[in-house]
Amino acid sequence: MEVICSPRRIQTLALKWKARGRRIAFVPTMGFLHEGHLSLLRAARAAADVVVVSIFVNPAQFGPKEDFNKYPRDLEGDLVLCRKEKVDVVFAPARKDIYPPGFSTYVEENDLSRDLCGAARLGHFRGVATVVAKLFNLVQPDLAFFGAKDFQQSRVVIRMVRDLNFPVKIEVMPTVREKDGLALSSRNRSLKGEARRQARCLYRSLVLARKLVGEGKRLAGEIKTAMERVIKDQPLARIDYIEIFDTETLRPQRRVNRRSVAALAVFVDKTRLIDNLSIWPGRLSLKPSPEGGGPSRPLRGGC
Amino acid sequence: MEVICSPRRIQTLALKWKARGRRIAFVPTMGFLHEGHLSLLRAARAAADVVVVSIFVNPAQFGPKEDFNKYPRDLEGDLVLCRKEKVDVVFAPARKDIYPPGFSTYVEENDLSRDLCGAARLGHFRGVATVVAKLFNLVQPDLAFFGAKDFQQSRVVIRMVRDLNFPVKIEVMPTVREKDGLALSSRNRSLKGEARRQARCLYRSLVLARKLVGEGKRLAGEIKTAMERVIKDQPLARIDYIEIFDTETLRPQRRVNRRSVAALAVFVDKTRLIDNLSIWPGRLSLKPSPEGGGPSRPLRGGC
Numbered sequence A, B: 001m002e003v004i005c006s007p008r009r010i011q012t013l014a015l016k017w018k019a020r021g022r023r024i025a026f027v028p029t030m031g032f033l034h035e036g037h038l039s040l041l042r043a044a045r046a047a048a049d050v051v052v053v054s055i056f057v058n059p060a061q062f063g064p065k066e067d068f069n070k071y072p073r074d075l076e077g078d079l080v081l082c083r084k085e086k087v088d089v090v091f092a093p094a095r096k097d098i099y100p101p102g103f104s105t106y107v108e109e110n111d112l113s114r115d116l117c118g119a120a121r122l123g124h125f126r127g128v129a130t131v132v133a134k135l136f137n138l139v140q141p142d143l144a145f146f147g148a149k150d151f152q153q154s155r156v157v158i159r160m161v162r163d164l165n166f167p168v169k170i171e172v173m174p175t176v177r178e179k180d181g182l183a184l185s186s187r188n189r190s191l192k193g194e195a196r197r198q199a200r201c202l203y204r205s206l207v208l209a210r211k212l213v214g215e216g217k218r219l220a221g222e223i224k225t226a227m228e229r230v231i232k233d234q235p236l237a238r239i240d241y242i243e244i245f246d247t248e249t250l251r252p253q254r255r256v257n258r259r260s261v262a263a264l265a266v267f268v269d270k271t272r273l274i275d276n277l278s279i280w281p282g283r284l285s286l287k288p289s290p291e292g293g294g295p296s297r298p299l300r301g302g303c
Helices: A007-019 A035-047 A075-084 A124-139 A151-163 A186-190 A193-198 A201-214 A220-232 B007-019 B035-047 B075-084 B124-139 B151-164 B186-190 B193-198 B201-214 B220-232
Strands: A002-004 A024-029 A050-055 A089-091 A105-109 A143-147 A169-173 A237-246 A260-268 A271-278 B002-004 B024-029 B050-055 B089-091 B105-109 B143-147 B169-173 B237-246 B260-268 B271-278
Touching (some): A002 A007, A007 A089, A035 A050, A035 A075, A035 A169, A089 A124, A105 A124, A186 A271, A201 A271, B007 B089, B024 B035, B035 B050, B035 B143
Parallel strands (some): A024 A050, B002 B089, B024 B143
Antiparallel strands (some): A105 B105, A237 A260
């Protein structure tokens, strides 16, 4: 396994692979890898000749008052895990090499980015879209893997890939969870004791939403109120948003249907957690995205 | 020579070329080709295995009150010229294939785009950067050729390529002129009779600027006033802007130096014309851009 810091070097290598017809799979991460990431690595390993993982805590996707500095980092631990998963190249650039002096070009998706986490975290998806576009140009992947926990992010990336014609197939992999349902996230690290216990409320509220739909409830407002109650029962939890929306357009729904996704963002103590679930009961059969570059298999909304 | 309308088809072809290690040169145009374009085609032909020319009048770079509908078009004539220059593929997509329903992702350069034509034509460079990013992803070029007449455009594209890490080398080719100095442009077509005669004033004012610098003048304000007088002498001409700026940063200068470029935009009758010239006298020796992907040879500011 090779560890590369220089953008120029990874791109030269990637272009050589392309010129030899090698298939490149790419997993962009912010490091501090957990089982969720590892599931992406394994899917990438199974799908291509060359697997590249990037580890870069992207300042452009953090707001000025967010946790960029406190975001957990453990490059050495990450490298051990990557080696174990037979990753070929880890790309771990420095901030100054990704955003050199005078950097002034951004990629902005203006529709799917607006609401949900986009409303709560101004500029967040501009930062995501920009760094993903840069990484795609550097790594030249045929396939790129994203986790369904960041549902809106996956939708924004799929739209960007379609709109800007990146020749990259986006694969969105199911959320990996702790035994009590908590979605794996690098941010879980800062949940201690009582906060960790109360963090279960996110998944519990999603499961309740699905159960209510299973019982015949269809009014999104009613379901959201029930979800809200689950969160508000936890003294350390503070709701950022709770929403039920269409899986493709991300537009809020008044009545749920088989395309409905419930998603929420909740501060537990000082840690902002997100989660989502397709709430139509039974085996999920969402149609694959009609957008080019979309997921090749049904998007499972985090279940 | 093959004419391709489908984005999917050109990209599939381009990726095949890449996988075989072929070198692709690309000339993006809005069609209605003139000798300026042909000079780009010839440079492209000399530089690569495969030459792709795109012909697409890009609505995203026209303002709502601009001349998108009146912009001249002649696909058949263009194809004859491309065939003569041994172009391999002409990519001539439909508007709906470049901007499909729900299109929502834009590339925006926020520094070099602000002033000059960027101030006069709001959203223009966002449209340019977006379509160039799309075309680069579709055509997968190793090299792309732009004309120096659109000086600011070339600078914005070079910055975008650096910032977003496109693996494309940008070549900026000298402006081609009529015998009386008028820079070739598809828009010249709408200059009739007296308007055509008065359109010479743009180049005349640039040549005067350079002459004044040759005589020892250094104050940009003084030189701009002299340029202004040349334009105002022509009753059909109306100044949009006249500026003297640094070739790299595009920041206005108070004193000229060997990095100075004079540029202007002038409406002659109803046609908006632009032109520019490096005004340091003698053989130009501007340093190549320090930015990655910059021009491989001195940028000649349109002389």
